[in-house]
Amino acid sequence: MPHNDSEELVEKLVGEEGVRRVDLSGIDFIDPDIIQAIPPDVVFKFKVIPFASNDNYLSVACSNPFDIFAQEAIKSYSNIDAEFCYTPKAQVDEFIRKIYPDEGADFEDYDDNSPDDEMAELADIDDLKNEGEDAPAIRHVNTIFLNAIQERASDIHIEPQGKSLMILYRIDGVLRKAGTFAMKLHAGIVSRIKILSSLDISERRLPQDGRSKIKIFGRDIDVRVSTLPTINGEKVVLRILDKDLHSLNITELGLEKGLQEKFKQSLSEPYGMILVTGPTGSGKTTTLYSALNYVNGHEKNIITVEDPVEYQIRGINQVHARPDIGLTFSAGLRSMLRQDPDIIMVGEIRDLETAEIAMRASLTGHLVFSTLHTNDSISSIMRLIDMGIDPYLICSSVHLVIAQRLVRHICLHCSEEYELSQEVIDRLGESADFFKGTVLRRGRGCYQCADTGYWGRVAVFEFFHLDNAMRSLILSGKNLGEIQQIAKEQGMETLKKNSMRKVKQGLTTIDEVFRVTSNSF
Numbered sequence: 001m002p003h004n005d006s007e008e009l010v011e012k013l014v015g016e017e018g019v020r021r022v023d024l025s026g027i028d029f030i031d032p033d034i035i036q037a038i039p040p041d042v043v044f045k046f047k048v049i050p051f052a053s054n055d056n057y058l059s060v061a062c063s064n065p066f067d068i069f070a071q072e073a074i075k076s077y078s079n080i081d082a083e084f085c086y087t088p089k090a091q092v093d094e095f096i097r098k099i100y101p102d103e104g105a106d107f108e109d110y111d112d113n114s115p116d117d118e119m120a121e122l123a124d125i126d127d128l129k130n131e132g133e134d135a136p137a138i139r140h141v142n143t144i145f146l147n148a149i150q151e152r153a154s155d156i157h158i159e160p161q162g163k164s165l166m167i168l169y170r171i172d173g174v175l176r177k178a179g180t181f182a183m184k185l186h187a188g189i190v191s192r193i194k195i196l197s198s199l200d201i202s203e204r205r206l207p208q209d210g211r212s213k214i215k216i217f218g219r220d221i222d223v224r225v226s227t228l229p230t231i232n233g234e235k236v237v238l239r240i241l242d243k244d245l246h247s248l249n250i251t252e253l254g255l256e257k258g259l260q261e262k263f264k265q266s267l268s269e270p271y272g273m274i275l276v277t278g279p280t281g282s283g284k285t286t287t288l289y290s291a292l293n294y295v296n297g298h299e300k301n302i303i304t305v306e307d308p309v310e311y312q313i314r315g316i317n318q319v320h321a322r323p324d325i326g327l328t329f330s331a332g333l334r335s336m337l338r339q340d341p342d343i344i345m346v347g348e349i350r351d352l353e354t355a356e357i358a359m360r361a362s363l364t365g366h367l368v369f370s371t372l373h374t375n376d377s378i379s380s381i382m383r384l385i386d387m388g389i390d391p392y393l394i395c396s397s398v399h400l401v402i403a404q405r406l407v408r409h410i411c412l413h414c415s416e417e418y419e420l421s422q423e424v425i426d427r428l429g430e431s432a433d434f435f436k437g438t439v440l441r442r443g444r445g446c447y448q449c450a451d452t453g454y455w456g457r458v459a460v461f462e463f464f465h466l467d468n469a470m471r472s473l474i475l476s477g478k479n480l481g482e483i484q485q486i487a488k489e490q491g492m493e494t495l496k497k498n499s500m501r502k503v504k505q506g507l508t509t510i511d512e513v514f515r516v517t518s519n520s521f
Contacts, residue, residue: 009150009216010064014086022061022085024095027051034058038077040100046070047092047447049099057081063089064150068143069167069179093447137188140181141196144189145214147178149221152456154240154281158193160186160233172408172457173281173516176450183233190227190234197225204234211308224308241310248289248311254459256501259493262463266400267295273362275349275401277372277380283406283459284371285310288345291369292316295343303339305332306347321347329354337361346370352388359389359397368397376495377403377464378487382480395471403462403495407502407512408454414446415506424510434500441506458507460517462495 014021030051037050037058048070052059057080062070065084074082144167148156153169160166165181181189194201197210210225224239250263266274274291276284289311296302296315307321307329317339319332329346330353336344337357348371349355362368374380380401384394417439425432443453464470464487473483488494493501499513 009146010066010086013066013146017066019065020083020085022051022059022087024049024051024061024087024091030099035099038074042070042073042077043096043100046073047089047096048074049087049092049095053080055080057083059083059085061085061087061092061095063087063092064147066143066146068140069147072179072181137185137192140185140189141192144178145223146216148238148240149216149242151178156236156238156240158189158236158238160230160235162232165189171450172452172454173406174408174452176452186233190236193225193236193238194227197223199225199227205229222310248286248293248313250290250294253287253290255461256498259461259463262400262465263291263402264294266465267291267367269367269399271362271365271367272399273359273368273370273397275370275372275380275398276404277374277377277401278404279373279375281406282404283457284404287402287404287459288369288371289313292343292345295367300342301340302343302345303336303341304345304347305329305336306345330357333357333361337366341366343367344369348372349384355384355387355389356393359393362397363393374403376484377401377462378480378484380464381474381483391474391477395466395474399466401464401466403464405460405495405499405516406457407460407499407508407516408452409456409458409507410441410509411443411446411449411453411455413448413455414444414453415441416444418442420510427514428510431500435504438504439506440503440510442509442511453509454512458502460495460499460502462493462498464492 034050034053037053038048038060042048046062046067046069048060048062050058050060058074060074060082062084063086064070065086071082071084144156144158148169151169151171153171154173155170157168157170157175158165159168160183163183165183165186167178167180168175169178170176191201193212194208194210196214197212199208199210207229208227212223212225214221214223219242222241224241226237226239228235228237250260255263266272276287278284292302292304292313296313298315301317302315303317303319305319305321307323309318309320312318319327319336321327321329321332329348329350333344333346333354334357344358344361344366346354346358346368349358358368358370372380372383374383378401380403381394381398385391418441420428420432420435420440428435443449443455445451445453449455466474469490470483470487473486478486496513496517499508499517502508503510503513
């Protein structure tokens with residue numbers, strides 16, 4: 001989400017909650033004793049400015065007065081209550097530079113290791129429910145969600161660690177520490193999340209999975225919830241499914257023009273199978289939904305079976321698989337084939353039965369989409385053979401396999417030129433010649449990108465098209481390495497090569513290529 005959208009959300013909430021607004025541009029002097037009430041590391045981390053105080057409270061200006069982590073941090077340093085006022089982010093940043101002209105923002109994260117004893121066991125279900133419905137617990141959970149949405153987080157991790165409760169956000173594919181709470185708040189926060197997700201608040205010994213929906217300023221956001229009992233208490237992970245963050249459009253996936261045309265051509269076929277492969281969090285779902293959007297129309301009956309249904313698309317019949325009641329992918333597929341479909345999407349091929357039904361459906365006049373978990377496109381063919389699928393059936397049904405990853409995009413606000421070090425050149429080997437004459441870029445790190453040098457992500461792809469030559473190789477029993485080598489000789493661009501092309505275009509860095517693809521070039 002762009003920064004201006006985040007600021008608009010906060011400003012709207014400021015108006016609704018009646019939070020006082022403060023114009024720092026009209027303040028020329030702040031008493032040094034007031035400034036020293038909050039340590040510089042807390043000022044830089046949470047972007048807060050203490051500007052006034054009296055016997056009752058300390059007045060603090062910040063761009064997000066609802067940040068509960070900032071509130072907890074300041075509370076631990078000031079002996080009086082704090083009044084959090086709203087000031088636009090640009091003003092706060094400018095004032096911080098004015099107060100600390102020679103200081104950097106590279107401070108260690110604040111960690112509230114409060115000396116509270118370990119959380120006592122709560123045996124009474126009513127007590128747990130009361131804690132979950134307690135006003136502070138509701139406020140804490142709401143703020144965790146609000147901050148996560150503002151920071152563009154895809155996942156929220158709530159981890160009990162001894163005497164503190166750690167909150168982490170996965171942003172652009174990497175976990176970042178968002179803050180800590182005292183452990184005494186753990187029970188209330190977890191119970192509140194369980195209540196929202198219709199989970200059993202009394203069950204803390206077994207893992208649970210659920211789903212919830214939150215509404216933030218008119219936007220419905222689905223949340224997948226998973227709890228896991230650990231030796232320190234229940235860990236909770238929340239997957240945020242915010243459709244506003246994803247463009248379900250083929251033209252905006254990040255495909256080069258040639259690959260985009262190949263994809264559209266495959267989607268225009270009347271039957272056959274298209275597979276998308278990659279690890280969890282590699283963008284497979286976005287690619288599949290973009291494909292569904294492209295082929296969606298009233299003249300076609302499109303049915304999906306998914307676990308779970310992540311995004312609802314108008315005009316498409318979506319089925320949520322429920323293995324616990326017998327509605328597996330294979331069972332759902334059988335029923336779908338009796339519904340006169342034109343296009344079928346299977347969330348994931350997990351077993352031989354599902355694979356066989358899906359492939360036979362692609363041979364009987366249906367266009368079938370699905371996913372696999374393999375490291376590259378050609379490995380998907382070997383994976384299907386290992387599952388027990390006849391190579392002839394694979395060659396007759398599959399006509400395109402797409403492997404993909406997500407790499408972080410260089411922050412546009414702090415992008416700078418740089419030269420490759422000798423260490424990286426040595427690691428690249430012959431591939432270093434690919435970058436000769438190219439001006440490489442990287443993010444220096446700034447307040448816009450939280451000093452990471454990255455903002456957002458871009459997809460990299462590998463397209464393996466099964467033409468007659470490739471089918472002959474598979475049927476002749478060639479091994480993975482041989483097929484890969486011949487495919488590259490015939491022009492297939494590997495994930496590695498496509499990633500390096502994104503580096504050359506100034507979209508990402510070589511470090512990111514090393515991080516998300518294999519180390520060998």
